[in-house]
Amino acid sequence: MKKRVFATLLSGVLVASLLSGCGGSDKKAETKASGGSASASGSVYYLNFKPEADAAWQELAAKYTEQTGVEVKVVTAASGEYENTLTTEMSKSSAPTLFQCGNQAALDTWKDYCLDLTDTDVYKEMTTDDFNLKGENGEVYAIGYCYEAFGIITNKALLAEAGYDVADIKDFESLKKVAEDITARKDELGFSAFSSAGLDGSSSWRFSGHLMNMPLFYEFRDDNVTSQPATVTGAYLDNFKAIWDLYINNATCEPNQIVTKTGDESEAEFGKGEAVFFQNGTWEYSNLVVDESKGFKMNPDDLTMIPIYCGVEGEEEAGLCCGTENCWAVNSQASEEDIQATLDFMKWVVTSDEGTTMMAEQFGPIPFKNAKESENVFFTAANDYISNGKYVVTWAFNYTPNVDAWREAVVSALTQYSANNGSWDNVVTAYVNGWATQYQQQ
Template sequence: MKKFLALILALVMALSLVACGEKKDDTKTDGDTATGSVYYLNFKPESDAAWQTLAAAYTAETGVPVKVVTAASGQYDTTLTAEMDKDAAPTMFQVGNLGAVNSYGEFCYNLEGTDVYNQMTTHDFDLKNADGETVSIGYCYEAFGIIVNKALLEKAGHSLDEITNFESLKAVADDIHARAAELGFDAFTSAGLDGSSSWRFSGHLANMPLFYEFRDDNVTAQPATIKGTYLDNYKAIWDLYTTDSATTGAALLSATGDQAEAEFGEGKAVFYQNGTWEFSNLTSAEKFGMNADDLAMIPIYCGVEGEEKAGLCCGTENCWAVNKNASEADIKATLDFMNWVVTSDAGTTMLAEQFGPCPFKNAKTPENVFFAQANEYVANGNYTVTWAFNWTPAVDDWRAAVVDALGKYTADGGSWDTVKTAFVEGWATQYANEH
């Protein structure tokens, strides 16, 4: 990040010197530079500073105003709905799954044939509407699993080689938790159910039972109903998270994402369920300064037969869309900005540092070790756990009900049947509401 900011600062200073001798006329088109403006509603709070810096650099270079607004964690859908009702609506926004296509597809510009579309090296994760138009493009790929502090693991007398399935993960975690007082750290970070953290469990952890059920049943499109075949496995890993941790019971209802990140970054826990996007935060000197060599990511094991051959959970919900209802000038400005982001040195540097591997011809190779490990699992013949949660209907409402049920089960000693009901019956209800 320091390298990226230094690069941008130098660029802005140089352009400022040029601007002193020549005033830019923003009312005229100069070559392919748009005369409109860009308003990007950003999906990821952790990348806000990088986007703000990049937007300023682009404006300094082209004179085109770029506004970046970042939605609060877990509030993107609500924020987008409110912003799209305004006269000055976002020109660039996130449409990351089929539910979002159903909700916002009518606002989406067909991106096929645009410069940014033609820069892509794969369209496997792009999303189309019912007419077959590409309404959003996947601009990066991510992986999630259980992040491990190898140094702490070894300090506790264990190694990564021991952990090959749920049984072995539980054995190691149980031992660390039992000796937490003497070790000075616990097994898992807090599995907080505050909105800044709960998506890790109602979305990413919920992917595990969904993936295996859909794999068994050969599901290839969003199903109207689900069976919950693997919900006992979901329960097993959730119980492990919430037992072998310093934060348990009712305290989890208000535990935040920042709290869990700090517990891991400050060496208070060995295991932390999260994704590749956490690498820069964990290793940056400005935050925790962890040694990249001490970090690893392992699959989320939950006791499914054959999971010894599982890899990481890979996919994306990071997909850009353009507002087709914006003015022609703003649409052109937005498409030009997107193309600059994926082709310029400043843009590709930021994407590599913040988002990892990106499917564009000029993309830089990221230094993120988690991606190297994801590729290593694939190279070793392990199967990739794809992002089945992308098919969740009315995703915010469905997840909210699952979180509420998890809270009742965890904090109040409620029945696991409450979670099953929210999971299975909630899916059918939300699907029916959407269709």
Template sequence: MSVNGWKLSRRSFVGGAGLAVAAGLAACSSGTSSSGGSTSGSDRAGNVYWLNFKPELDATLQKLAGTYMEKYPNVKVKVTTAAAGTYEQTLTSEMDKSDAPTLFVIGNTAGVKEWGDFAMDLKDSDIAKLLSTEDYNLSDDAGKLVSIPYCYECFGIAVNTDLIEKAGHKLDEIKDFASLKAVVEDLHAKAAENGFDAFVATDMDDSSSWRVTGHLTNLMFFYEARDDGGWEEAPATIKGTYVPNYRKLYDLAINNGTVEPSALATGGHDPLTQFTSGKAAFFLTGSFGYADVKDKVTNTACIPYYCGVQGEEKAGLNCGTENCWAINDNASDEDKKATMDFMVWLVSDADAAQAMVDGLGILPYKNAPASANVYLANAQSYADAGNYNLDWDFNYTPNVEQYRANLVSALNAYNAAPSDASWEGVKTAIVDGWATQYKAANA
């Protein structure tokens, strides 16, 4: 199986979604309609309202919406971007309005249960026919195709390789947690001498806490799911076997960074700027953040979440998606068609598709343009070397926003007074919190 000419592999172990990275064919010409023929501006009408999940894509989408309305003046395109960590509550609010979103995100099995009834069946639709793989499609129990992906992503630990070389190290030194720890602690110990630290600030405000309450938790959930033979749906409880491994990597980041742990709660330290300005060499990010890095960090790479798990020298990056389009089935037929046409334009018009790829890293559509996203290339390199992907089992998190909010509180308490005793509160938020939120979501 392939996406745009690159390998697409399922998990090296049972269950879950695998890796898809970018390269490929030239985009097809602009002016393609949802029915496959050319469409003039006068033939298109209606309203498109996309409730966007990705804040980093907002500027690109606003420009694309403007371009589309110039091209098709009888279509109104509105893009509203939910603030980080607020998508579910924003969607709930917006869906209650008379001008509800026509295009929204259902990115995991919990979302299918919550929002699947609102979604139009995309099976055999014009946009679905353009997909290069069906592996990431989300369907309900009745077989309705609820949502389809519009990008794939990978994440891990981004490294400014020039900085670690300036400090006397090489990227290929880092093969597991012990070697990562040695490099990180050496950089931190010599921060004043070198003029830069190891990790950027691991801020815990809403704009950044998802890096550790969402993405970093994936290492725990992936390895536990692997032990279980793979999750097909969210389990009612988790064992928390790999909470100690989560703590190892979390502690390494907060204790060897530009900001003291006790000062992380309020955020505002701008970890992205710390990374791009050379203030620190390590950053928890991924392909979604590469566009903000590429013009400012000359040499960068993304490495796995090394956390002390046996055999992790064969780990790769965290690869998957929670970015899946759904069309509101309660919208008018005209607005549903307008939305479908807009989606097709985004992935098939040469300029629009290139802008989407530049912002997202990859489009999983047959004729999407190539990507120059280095972090996606890193993910592919690990896969080509036979390493396993850490697939996105954090997508199974029940009642996700409340779960993460409770974990933020527990981590802030730990950061303020780190100890084994205060870590018990974090473990409780992770393990008992899962069971609590599962019950709340499945009441």
């Protein structure tokens, strides 16, 4: 969700340039919304924002083309570059016909390019409306095609070697106790507590987005926030600091080395048994237990996911961070033939054996009638927490204004702090002042 940029927000100048000439598209969109049979007269261009799923999408697209004769082009934006790539591609004559609209703010930007999917065949295959993005009058402009969870992926076998069980970790204090004990014995044990908290662009989203979700979630929960706020207070940034310090001081590398550590390195450290804990999401399952090309293949029985604990009162009742920014939108400005080809392709993805198999392997549960059960143990963990009455930590980072710019400032401040070249006050400034600035500039 691996990753990774989740929102698509543009400056006023870009929005004005892209949305000019869009008048009168509603009637055109209505004629394109109905279902229909696949036709080689149209083609599909999917701009994918999940680099970790690129190979799977390319293979699936090729299968569909082989079966139907319909061309399906999949282009995957580089990690952290989806906003820029979408802006560039949408300005071309051959713009994407299928793209991501990750949250309500992105929908506000792109809704004139979003087809109302209410009467389409792919929408009629859905089993829930909970993850969809809608317009003011109930139009379904983007459909959540999967849902995800993230937390601290845990190697239960290594944890047992260290003398602990997952049940021993119930809050921040117990997590801290386990992590620091492993660090104290890491030479004896042969592994560290945490994999590297890399701040390279391929990894930093895990912290500027996912870990920063923790203070955002609790602040928004206290303040009953239900839409993007103009300002944030940073009321729970001390909790963020506590878990961040635990990560970087009990890891496979020294804090001043994380600036160059990549997502692949962190994943490999965990996959090869060099660390007990690895903050990431359900999307990592395939990378860890299926794909052998990376030099490791883990036993799913050794894996689970625990909540991100950060010292908030009552957090022993918390579950995993669950939600989605995986929402498909269809370009209403494309030709009728390309829109129909795109709708047909989407329906095939969520109903065919080939499509539902890929979706189950790559994304886990999908909210469609023909969804296959996932073997993903991380989803099992998420469901177990929910069934045991734990509260879901929702995705508060969906409200981030100008997400790339805001996160970039946060990462810069975290980098300086972690290398002992800057104070924690810089992180607070990036969080609080940066939010207000980006809100005003969007």
